Amino acid sequence: MPSPESVQQTGRDAPPRLEVQNLIRRFDAQAVVDDVSFRIPSGQVTCLLGPSGCGKSTTLRIIAGVDMQDSGQIYVDGRLVCDTVFRVPPERRAIGLMFQDFALFPHLSVAENVAFGLHGTRAEKRARVADLLERVHLEDHIDSYPHALSGGEQQRVALARALAPNPRILLMDEPFSGLDERLRDGIRDETLALLKEEGTAVLLVTHEPHEAMRMADQILLMRAGKIVQRGAPYNLYNAPVDRAAAAFFSDVNILRTRVRGALCDTPFGQFLMPGQPDDTEVEIVIRPQHLKIDFDRNGRGPNPTPQDGTAARACVERARFMGRESLIEYRMDFDGSVLKVTVPNVFLPNPGTPMWLTIRRDRCFVFPAKD
Template sequence: MIRPTLTSPADPVAQPGALHPARLKVTGLTRVFGGRKVVDAVSLEVAAGQVTCLLGPSGCGKSTTLRMIAGVEHADAGEVVIEGRTVAAPGLHLPPEARSVGLMFQDFALFPHLTVAENVAFGLRTDKVARAARVGELLERVSLTGFGQKHPHQLSGGEQQRVALARALAPRPRVMLMDEPFSGLDNRLRDGIRDTTLDLLKEEGTGVLLVTHEPDEAMRMADEIALMRAGRIVQRGAPYNVYNAPVDRAAAAFFSDINVIRGVSRGALTDTPFGAFLTPGHADGAEVEIVIRPQHLSIDFDRGGRGPNPTPMEGTPARGTVLRSRYLGRESLVDFAMDHEGAKLTASVPGVFLPKPGTHLWLMIRRDRCFVFGV
């Protein structure tokens, strides 16, 4: 079974940009409101062409962190270094326009009285010919050639998003700061716009810090995820590592539904519906939680291993009674009340599987996909 540990900052898998110079380096960034640290000693690095997602629930301090890096808000402590130049430190605060950063927000923030071309050219400080050439190049790259003379109100949400991207890229920023930039788009548009945005940013070699509260978006876009909670980064690493080795129960639950089996460790073993689990490192009598995701439970019609999602499993089969089942399109979820001390578990099955409430079925568990945490 998996015993989660905090991913080491030296881990080359967890730090995909570690071999390249940092475009952005943040050290000990702190912000205090009303005596409470809303951002508490946040440190991270973003390399050229790397996308780091600052991921966490609403109110955890993500956007405040981004605003301090951008220079829109003052930090109470810490340093921000962009391309080797310190732009924020005790006694130093450069304004946003002096930081060589691009900014993208969820409301697009286009100027309604300017044309598309004028919006894209707004931040450029070059001559007219060079400005027109850069605007034309970017509109072509975001598939908006011929839209230059339109105004924002004449565009769809996806088109406005691409104009905002072109405008942010126009001055060739070394660092792009993005705060929930895709949340205003419907699901049909979102994936395509995200992929286009990611391709362009990587082509430009821009270091990207993206704020999001959506784990799926972070997993899709990020080279590195910095998981944030209550103002602090609690775990950093490559998406695979953060998902498969969560630092605690809350980190596991942030990425997916989970099942939690509680027990007491005795002699480094904990009794569960699926037999005894090894729980080394926990004192005798200590309460522990064994966490497993629904897709790592297998349903069998009997104890012989014949069921709708046969997978190599381990340990003792456990009988449960179906409470309800529902079909979600790609998978079905089945809730069970287990015979063992009334534990309740949920299993997911690819495709359609809708047993009736009251049906008795057997479950088995992927022990190599379980996480054990102290309570």
């Protein structure tokens, strides 16, 4: 186990900027953080993603030093900063914090907020403040006060203040949730660009999959205190570990079926289930965008009825335009189940309209059935 002394390594052998080992935190004998371990190298944005109450904010508070774990260790650049005996004070961990409510001082100007906690000469502090405000495009507001700024501008001041001391690690707890939805994507992109310029290791806590996908190099998906899956956004989206992981990132359709002779029947024909015992109940999970309307079989081509068993007949239950796409709900002739399909742009067939649907089998996920 590494000692509290700094590990002096560089290059490929350098330790991660932040390492969390086997972190456990209990409240009333219940583990709200349950054996959590991960690493974040310098310059990487890692996202703790999960529903409210899953333990992600508690993990963040322990790393920041404002809460104490029951077991486990935390290292910064290979140096132990906290276990259950040894503890570096929060202000000496070289860790910056950015909160949901920005926590700006209302009686201080923008420049004074950014400079708060900086060390060095007056000229050094002034230069650092001016540089950061220019990079967040707020140089014209250097003498303004927080109440005179928009929500997006306050968020950028909070970011500049968090980065001013050159922290090795920046912890961000739902930092964009207070912003108008129309502003969020632009502010996220600006924030990500600045963080990459600084080379800061970032741990971002959020419950929004879209935010995690947009910002993170690595996502740690949490549930009930545990990390249930980790990896790049693409991998979590396209190779979920279970049904709940798939459903966290988007709506999903569930086809429940049983295995018979290594095959199972679905509205879209038989699926091969090698290695599954007979009578095993499974769930085939598919996202709405991976169900397709077979227009050739709906009067626009030579085959108005299916010949290969891979298309399924359904009737429109409801159709809604969602802005960038249309969402159509279909009731399947096969078993009466309702499946959702998304179609780009405007497509609003009348309720009761019969149609044929096909499925992208390479985009289906198969999991053991859950009660």
